Amino acid sequence: MFGRIDHIGVAVEDLDEAVSLYSERLGMPVQHRETVEQQGVEAVLLGVGENHVELLRPLSPETAVGRFLERNGPGMHHVAYGTDDIDSALEQARAAGLALIDDRPRAGIRGSRVAFVHPKSTGGVLTELVEAAEGH
Amino acid sequence: MFGRIDHIGVAVEDLDEAVSLYSERLGMPVQHRETVEQQGVEAVLLGVGENHVELLRPLSPETAVGRFLERNGPGMHHVAYGTDDIDSALEQARAAGLALIDDRPRAGIRGSRVAFVHPKSTGGVLTELVEAAEGH
Numbered sequence: 157m158f159g160r161i162d163h164i165g166v167a168v169e170d171l172d173e174a175v176s177l178y179s180e181r182l183g184m185p186v187q188h189r190e191t192v193e194q195q196g197v198e199a200v201l202l203g204v205g206e207n208h209v210e211l212l213r214p215l216s217p218e219t220a221v222g223r224f225l226e227r228n229g230p231g232m233h234h235v236a237y238g239t240d241d242i243d244s245a246l247e248q249a250r251a252a253g254l255a256l257i258d259d260r261p262r263a264g265i266r267g268s269r270v271a272f273v274h275p276k277s278t279g280g281v282l283t284e285l286v287e288a289a290e291g292h
Numbered sequence: 293m294f295g296r297i298d299h300i301g302v303a304v305e306d307l308d309e310a311v312s313l314y315s316e317r318l319g320m321p322v323q324h325r326e327t328v329e330q331q332g333v334e335a336v337l338l339g340v341g342e343n344h345v346e347l348l349r350p351l352s353p354e355t356a357v358g359r360f361l362e363r364n365g366p367g368m369h370h371v372a373y374g375t376d377d378i379d380s381a382l383e384q385a386r387a388a389g390l391a392l393i394d395d396r397p398r399a400g401i402r403g404s405r406v407a408f409v410h411p412k413s414t415g416g417v418l419t420e421l422v423e424a425a426e427g428h
Contacts, residue, residue: 157319160341161297164371166417174415181388182414183293204373205296207343211415231416232368235300237340252317278318279310279347280367281302 157245162238162286163201163208167221168230171198171213178202178209188266197221199265210236210265234272234282242269242287249273249285261285266292293381298374298422299337299344303357304366307334307349314338314345324402333357335401346372346401370408370418378405378423385409385421397421402428 168174178184184202191198196219197212212233214222224233239245242261250256255274264270267289275282304310314320320338327334332355333348348369350358360369375381378397386392393408400406403425411418 158340161300161343164297164300164368164417166415168415177413177415181385181390183384204294207297229416231411232300232371235368248319249317254317275367277313279302279304279313280365281300 157248158237158239158285160238161207162236162284162288163210164232165210165212165234165236165284166231167212167214167225167228167233169213169225171200171211174211174213174230175200175202178211184209190265191215192263192265194263195220201265234284236270236284236286238286238288240287242271242285245285245287246271254278261287268292293384294373294375294421296374297343298372298420298424299346300368301346301348301370301372301420302367303348303350303361303364303369305349305361307336307347310347310349310366311336311338314347320345326401327351328399328401330399331356337401370420372406372420372422374422374424376423378407378421381421381423382407390414397423404428 184204187203188201196215200211202209212221255277258271261269261271269287271285273283320340323339324337332351336347338345348357391410391413397405397407405423407421409419
């Protein structure tokens with residue numbers, strides 16, 4: 157169903173400060189920066205081997221990540237598992253009785269297709285499925 | 293400094309239920325089960341490609357994971373990054389000014405050597421460094 161952990165998503169208040177921390181102090185190279193309006197975030201992907209850390213700054217307090225920050229402060233927001241075929245993975249997730257936030261894949265960062273599974277059916281962990289765009 | 297995301301650690305209340313969920317519904321094979329007294333947990337490692345999910349049940353409410361569950365409920369507890377040389381990685385983390393919970397590596401699950409970095413210096417993310425035992 158999944159080939160790897162694609163990334164962990166980390167909610168941050170100050171994106172530039174977090175990028176400096178992860179790139180300079182933790183040694184992870186910045187790979188991509190993008191505003192994903194549909195998810196209400198400005199996001200930066202950093203590489204760690206084949207996996208990534210995704211730093212997320214909410215575009216406003218009313219976004220999902222904005223509300224998360226208000227409630228919890230900065231920290232881990234979600235985990236994303238990589239799949240080569242998100243349509244099939246989503247169908248398997250549905251068949252397994254998982255509560256889907258997204259009934260069908262939508263546009264994610266860097267041309268990916270993504271879908272979220274509700275934490276109530278994954279042990280309290282907000283879980284994302286990701287099919288990377290060709291070449292990523 | 294790091295070669296990959298080794299695992300995400302997930303705090304759970306009912307370990308068997310969580311193992312069923314992750315192995316049967318999310319399709320991740322169980323690789324290892326161990327009580328790690330020093331960390332106050334019973335832990336199960338499941339595979340997802342070269343990465344893992346580590347499910348953590350506290351041995352008592354007074355452990356770190358027990359207090360986390362009391363405060364937050366079940367969910368993501370930490371992320372662990374894999375390194376081939378934890379002594380060197382820990383030295384780099386110290387030199388970078390990160391606040392270390394462990395001054396030197398200690399015994400982790402499945403014969404690994406681990407050290408934790410305080411979330412105050414990693415953007416609110418409890419962060420573990422892991423050097424796997426030979427063969428893992």
